[in-house]
Amino acid sequence: MSNIENKNSHVNPSFSLPTKEQKPVDYYLNGLVSGDRYILSETITLLESRLPKKRELGVEILSKLPVNHQPTIRIGITGTPGVGKSTFIEAFGLFLIDKGHKPAILAIDPSSQKTKGSILGDKTRMESLSSHPEAYIRPSATNNVLGGTAAVTKETIQICESAGYDIIIVETVGVGQSETEVDNITDINILLLQPGAGDDIQGIKRGIMENADIFVINKSDGAMIELARNTKTSYTNAISLFHHDLEGWTCPVLLVSSIAQLGISEVYDATMAYHKVANDNGFFTKQRETQEIKWFEKQSKKMVIDMVLGQKDIQESYIKLLNDIKHQTIQTTEALRTFQEKLSLIINSK
């Protein structure tokens, strides 16, 4: 063994040169609890790392964090590209600071992947907010992080809350890709629309409505104001046809001009009103509890599937059967039976 090691170090001597030393868990824990922004960013970077060792350290920090008893609100902000999410979040975030909150903004907008999640990208998008000492902005986790984008975002929420941020805003395009879905990690969801109705303008899928608690028609200013009012009427009518999970809540449709900073306080009031209704009848706490349970169920099942389908034999059989179904050389029911036989060779033999 020592021979092999010697040989390796001989081939590439720089390999054994000292690298950056790993900081102890306490360094991160103390930094987070004291609200150190640099250490906050370092911790999130660990969780986003593709290196198993770094990711493990991140998970360890997370599991050792003291339980956060400060009340927090997690707000999802969804809207198709071009609807003005960044401008809205900038205005809304500054308003929150005015009201004494400390907002953290997390983006999992795949369209901002172009900037490779560089801080510069989001800083340019939200200039005043990103330079404010009371706000924390974290750009998109890049794809293919070990834990999955949504998982890391969920963990990042916890980390930010431990660091003293009380309103966490998660920005997403909400195109329905499971990887970027935030339904299961936020308390309140705001859907951003723009003046004008119909699929040509909004491009949103019908189902996306189901997850929204507050509708905001952004860019309701100037020449658009009349169109915005009509859009508000259309959505108000549409919403009245469907049932909301929170008893006694009717989703408001609010006109906002992020640029002119009009209607921002109404969005804040609606958010707080929703939070009050949800909190008073126990929905808020219950929902967070359910989210954790569902999260564990979903992620653990994903884990099982990844591990089993990661087995060479099983994977080959799975891919072959999928192909056979595609080319209609096997009935799906028969394919399932074949797959089951394959599985039981591996799993039931234990």
Place this chain on the structure above:
Amino acid sequence: MSNIENKNSHVNPSFSLPTKEQKPVDYYLNGLVSGDRYILSETITLLESRLPKKRELGVEILSKLPVNHQPTIRIGITGTPGVGKSTFIEAFGLFLIDKGHKPAILAIDPSSQKTKGSILGDKTRMESLSSHPEAYIRPSATNNVLGGTAAVTKETIQICESAGYDIIIVETVGVGQSETEVDNITDINILLLQPGAGDDIQGIKRGIMENADIFVINKSDGAMIELARNTKTSYTNAISLFHHDLEGWTCPVLLVSSIAQLGISEVYDATMAYHKVANDNGFFTKQRETQEIKWFEKQSKKMVIDMVLGQKDIQESYIKLLNDIKHQTIQTTEALRTFQEKLSLIINSK
């Protein structure tokens, strides 16, 4: 071994008495292809059986069925209890027969579970249709069938098509329970509503709209006609806000009186119009192909999870961790890490 067998037969001699002999696969195949209704029912009963041996025979028959080249349409009919699904299906089914079709009606309405899926239950609901020689009505598969309710329904569709039925109607309450969902087994979905708008009257979840291709306001007659017209306007406006997967399709909202048999031909025309648009641009075929692929992916993954979580060790660990999360004695991220370790003991050791 023979001792044990003798002992058993001694304890209960009737055990070894001759039982009903299993009929050969060809008996079923020939019966199905010749359109024998009795054998059709027998085959479905095999698929619904809780006895593995019978279920296996059913699957074998299914896998040996000749590929059906006759064009068929699979229609999902969804609506909350009380909206008049049975009355509508009775009127619609008779209309289909008039047009030269052979409709088969499958119900997976859990509310009809009260009748334990007895044929009497559904025959009472659709009196004229059930006695018609050109129609076939099959009541709900009871819960806990080996393959799962939706799976068996999917198989039953195939069996009915082989037996010469060209329009398959699948009735469901569409309350969003995955077990009773038909999104992935039908070509066209009709959502039944009644006059009056708002959640108090319809009680449908906002997301249910996404799966509907044709909206029918049933009971549009007598004193309700004015209200029905208003409801139509509301839904027409709501629908115009959202995007349909089928390019060029705008969901129609149709007024129907099933009792007075008014508007039934419009539903038929809309169904055929949808089918034509979907067929012409390849959406129809593509959708069926995708359904098979998705079905295999979903069912095979369910199989993997059932088998792995069926292992005593894993199951105990899973349940314990879920409990710990519920009682907040463990962070979810930490619980997932623990579960992963447990899993790798079983799976990666191979």
